[in-house]
Amino acid sequence: MAFFNHLSPRYNPVKRTIAYLFAAVLSLTAVAQQALWGFNETVSPDVAPDGTVTLRLKAPDASAVEVTGDFLPKREVDTPAGKALVRGIASMSRDSSGMWSFTSTPLAPELYQYWFVVDGVSTPDPSNVFKIRDTNTLTDVFMVGGGPDSLYAVANVPHGTVSKVWYPSSLPGGQRRMTVYTPAGYESGNDRYPVLYLLHGMGGDENAWSELGRATQILDNLIAAGKAEPMILVMPNGNPAMQGAPGETPLGFTQPTIRLPMTMDGSYEAAFPEIVAFVDSTYRTKAEKASRAVAGLSMGGFHSKNLSLQYPDLFDYIGLFSAAYEPRGGQDSEIFQNTDAKLDRQFAQAPELYYIAIGRDDFLYDLNKEWRRTLDSKGYPYVYIESEDGHIWKNWRNYLSDFLPRLFHGKQNK
């Protein structure tokens, strides 16, 4: 019986373990009301040394169980707007005990996302405690190897500190939340460090780059290998309608939605100097253009472009990863006025690195091409990276891994 199964110590190995642990001191009758939940008896995901992953779900009464994930081959489907490549989906097989399973082909080192579809219902993997929220969706995750070049792994290297910090803001709410990475040695030393401001996409938040982005592991590993300068990473929240990530503000555990207001209307860029001022006054920074970078993905690329345009004295290193370009609202904002003259002004005191990266399948590909044409027409130099795939985290992690070693070494543009 399911009811008995997950409540009784007798039939549940986890509960049995607990019962054993306390055997000398407890009467079994009381265990089940204690803070010992434990329903995780199935091994899923199960990553083998050859890079195959087996996913499992015990569901004896289900008629059909499928898995959808970014590790499955994409499929072409018809949509009202024509053919589209969509994330793959695979049937899982049932054994006689009611255990459904699926084993992949060997996968490249990467962080992957998936979920199950049980009789048509999207279902998180109940056996996997590792889930990451992106925007309004929680997906199950697993990692093959340590990701590309093992950069996503927590290696046995010195680790930076990752902090959740509130700063005073002129935006609604009066205080806002950011994630700050200080490199290993920061707390015990007196050195000053350069700063990368790393911005998330629309609907993301100050947790996005450190969770799905693996930014702190990537930077730990690059610094330890001598491939990136020790630096401070500042990951603010780029949505002025929110003080911080879902669950971390006075809104409490309100389920997140994609929010429209005020994310790309110039208000964030207008208020951004308060972030730089807070960081320069709170941390031991090198408070100068040559030691500041700004980069972001999608909406964060849009912000990075605008910030570097608006404040030409702030940042010498600029990264646009799958950047968006079109404002939404805020037509009257100072941020969007005289952009042509601002661009000339920016490149008159040319940044050391202006980095544009985009995937060939990205829906923002054409807008990025247009922006490159603008730069080309004026003869302004930049570094351009074109990758496979589209508007996905795999690309953004790769762009970051490629971008970080270029920072704070002087001129990078060709």
Place this chain on the structure above:
Amino acid sequence: MAFFNHLSPRYNPVKRTIAYLFAAVLSLTAVAQQALWGFNETVSPDVAPDGTVTLRLKAPDASAVEVTGDFLPKREVDTPAGKALVRGIASMSRDSSGMWSFTSTPLAPELYQYWFVVDGVSTPDPSNVFKIRDTNTLTDVFMVGGGPDSLYAVANVPHGTVSKVWYPSSLPGGQRRMTVYTPAGYESGNDRYPVLYLLHGMGGDENAWSELGRATQILDNLIAAGKAEPMILVMPNGNPAMQGAPGETPLGFTQPTIRLPMTMDGSYEAAFPEIVAFVDSTYRTKAEKASRAVAGLSMGGFHSKNLSLQYPDLFDYIGLFSAAYEPRGGQDSEIFQNTDAKLDRQFAQAPELYYIAIGRDDFLYDLNKEWRRTLDSKGYPYVYIESEDGHIWKNWRNYLSDFLPRLFHGKQNK
């Protein structure tokens, strides 16, 4: 079709929103392969102002859907060892669209945990992005109000910084992870602060007190109300077999299990001075007994008792929350020798506060009673709190909320 439903922008409101957002710039055909997952269309949990919660699951093909959670009335069941009170379970009702739902009675302000059981299979709520891992289990959570006295809420008050910090250790792995809370004003000021070392239970980790324990919100709110001294909170990992929480170490995304080795064998207590030394050298602490407290739940209570016994000069404030007492292994450890003489030594330089809290239904109740008898027999004073319920987070959050205001104000024992 389920397949089409969660992949097509046309039939999914979230995707439709995204499509609208980018309508000017994208061709719809490409959306579905981008990093826009989104399957969360059902509102669950849905907490009403009167404290009732409605939980929902769309599962048209399921035969029976139940919910189990700590907000349901406990039920008495027969077990091999006799009658037991177990966490409640309730049937959910199906409407004609295949939506299952359950509405609770009005609930007291609290943080609650639950999951669904679909045709006998334990299933996380796919609509709830707020899940917290405890030991080896991820449960869905929701909050009614801001918890007792609104202490669990993120209020519009100054917030401390919460950091994940690695420190050098003599234990296996060479470096270990801790969570550190520095109070609002720490970064911008020069004051020195007292420190509470707050320890988790068996199977827990350095994230437990800040996640299920709401320790940082409780302390933010108590400090803002003038009810607790501004202090640093140090939440180390108390399991020497692990360098840090699951997913945060070189083990990668290895699913956690309850681990037996070396958690209560004295090795942690023996190494503990390295934590105090690191904290005193890294943070602006008041490095003195009168400004140090140690407290913990279950195994953390065991550690707190042993630490205060072994190092009588370190801590003036000691909190045992649902404490365990029996070592497992380590019979030869110095930590467990001459404990009677050590207790006399400890109370010869009596701590300002020796605080014992336990629930009447806790399976460790009798051991706590025994320890109180030992203290009573020697005439050593302590504060004793006896609550309802057993070995659960609700009690530990309450004990912490009661304990914090007593710290660093001098003698508290009767």
